Amino acid sequence: MGADIIAEQEPVLTAKEKCMETGDHKDCLGVIMPVRDALDVINGKWKLPIIIAISRGHKRFRDIERNIPRITSKVLSKELKDLEAHKLIKRSVFDSQPVSVEYTLTPYAATLNPVIDALYAWGTQHRKTIFGSSEAQG
Amino acid sequence: MGADIIAEQEPVLTAKEKCMETGDHKDCLGVIMPVRDALDVINGKWKLPIIIAISRGHKRFRDIERNIPRITSKVLSKELKDLEAHKLIKRSVFDSQPVSVEYTLTPYAATLNPVIDALYAWGTQHRKTIFGSSEAQG
DNA sequence: TATAGTGCTATCCTTTTGGTTACTGGTAAC
DNA sequence: GTTACCAGTAACCAAAAGGATAGCACTATA
Numbered sequence: 001m002g003a004d005i006i007a008e009q010e011p012v013l014t015a016k017e018k019c020m021e022t023g024d025h026k027d028c029l030g031v032i033m034p035v036r037d038a039l040d041v042i043n044g045k046w047k048l049p050i051i052i053a054i055s056r057g058h059k060r061f062r063d064i065e066r067n068i069p070r071i072t073s074k075v076l077s078k079e080l081k082d083l084e085a086h087k088l089i090k091r092s093v094f095d096s097q098p099v100s101v102e103y104t105l106t107p108y109a110a111t112l113n114p115v116i117d118a119l120y121a122w123g124t125q126h127r128k129t130i131f132g133s134s135e136a137q138g
Numbered sequence: 139m140g141a142d143i144i145a146e147q148e149p150v151l152t153a154k155e156k157c158m159e160t161g162d163h164k165d166c167l168g169v170i171m172p173v174r175d176a177l178d179v180i181n182g183k184w185k186l187p188i189i190i191a192i193s194r195g196h197k198r199f200r201d202i203e204r205n206i207p208r209i210t211s212k213v214l215s216k217e218l219k220d221l222e223a224h225k226l227i228k229r230s231v232f233d234s235q236p237v238s239v240e241y242t243l244t245p246y247a248a249t250l251n252p253v254i255d256a257l258y259a260w261g262t263q264h265r266k267t268i269f270g271s272s273e274a275q276g
Numbered sequence: 277t278a279t280a281g282t283g284c285t286a287t288c289c290t291t292t293t294g295g296t297t298a299c300t301g302g303t304a305a306c
Numbered sequence: 307g308t309t310a311c312c313a314g315t316a317a318c319c320a321a322a323a324g325g326a327t328a329g330c331a332c333t334a335t336a
Contacts, residue, residue, distance in 0.1 A: 015190070015251070015258040028194040028205055032187045034261030035254060039186065041264065044293075045177055049170045052153065056166040061313050067166055075294065077314060098303050101313060108267075111260065113153070116173060118256040120153040122249065123172030126179065129246075182323070199283050210325060215284060236333050239283060 038115070041086050046071060046079045048116060051109055054089060059102040088112070176253070179224050184209060184217045186254060189247055192227060197240040226250070 015031045042048055046068070053067045065076050080103060083089045088109040092102045153169045180186055184206070191205045203214050218241060221227045226247040230240045 014255040028191050028196070029207070031190050031194075031254075031258060032206065034265060035186050035190065035257045036183060036261070037265050038257040038261030039183055043183070045174060045181070048173050048177065052169050052173065053166050056169075058166070062311080068170065069167070070295095072295065073314065074296095074316095078293090098301095098312065111263070115253075115256040115260050116169075117152040118253040119173045119176040120169060121172075122253050123174070123176030125249070127172060127175050184324095200281075203283095208325090211284065212286090212326095213324060216323090236282065236331095 041088075042112070042115070044079070046075060047083060048112075048119065050076070050079055050083065051088065051105065051112065052116065054103055054105050055109075059104060061101060061103070064103065179226075180250070180253070182217070184213060185221060186250075186257065188214070188217055188221065189226065189243065189250065190254065192241055192243050193247075197242060199239060199241070202241065 015035070049068050049071075050064060053064045056067075058064045058067050061073075061076070061080075064080075065071060065073060068076070080089065080091070084091055087106055090104050090106055092104065094100045094102065153173070187206050187209075188202060191202045194205075196202045196205050199214070199218075202218075203209060203211060206214070218227065218229070222229055225244055228242050228244055230242065232238045232240065
């Protein structure tokens with residue numbers, strides 16, 4: 001149903017606005033807590049890369065594994081289970097010959113796009129900053 | 139200082155656009171790598187909460203410690219060093235009586251605001267989803 | 277003198293994460 | 307028959323993260 005919710009009815013504040021709202025800098029828990037909730041779901045180095053890989057059409061276990069550098073079967077297996085438990089991905093088994101397994105993103109995983117985009121943008125410019133910092137003088 | 143850079147000169151693509159750009163779903167490394175670069179800097183449960191606390195005006199070690207639930211001195215100490223090494227915070231020692239230490243954010247840390255905002259927004263709605271999922275039916 | 281606060285560090289321990297190698301049972305290719 | 311692919315799991319181990327408790331040198335307060 002409501003796939004096109006617009007944040008009009010209920011003003012969603014940015015982290016900064018939320019803090020400003022409290023008047024001074026006493027209560028930062030109102031910001032820290034939701035951020036930690038998010039961090040608890042996408043914790044570790046692997047979850048977002050896995051989501052990215054699946055979103056690019058890599059649905060099969062080995063396919064995902066091959067497309068994420070240095071991940072191992074064991075880790076991938078565990079992280080996929082975590083993601084499934086958080087309802088971000090769906091595991092489907094097909095009764096073909098041989099049996100094949102496909103992982104797909106749930107619509108809920110799509111709500112993480114702004115997070116991924118922010119991280120992608122920051123990571124991109126951070127990499128530039130790092131590689132640029134040797135020739136620029138500190 | 140260039141605080142108001144507009145992404146006009148160089149089109150910064152979203153993660154999704156970057157992928158679409160490659161034509162099909164073969165190369166997701168171009169997205170995964172920057173995201174991992176970002177993740178490597180803000181890894182663990184503590185870095186962003188610490189940045190948030192400092193941005194709210196909690197500059198002193200104990201002050202930060204008191205405002206982040208369940209963090210310990212040891213962990214805070216280590217994370218502060220990491221953040222300093224990544225040039226996200228600055229440690230200043232004042233020769234007062236007694237000596238006082240202050241942690242402040244660098245301008246570079248402010249570039250993480252979109253990340254924090256995205257995480258805050260997602261974490262907020264995720265919390266609602268979790269608490270709402272018991273009464274709403276699947 | 278005792279207590280509390282400051283900015284940490286040290287020690288010890290547990291949990292989590294990650295890595296390696298090996299293995300399963302079925303199918304298909306050589 | 308041998309090899310390889312598939313989707314994992316098991317066993318073992320190392321490293322990193324995190325938690326608990328204690329302590330230090332110093333200062334301020336009572």
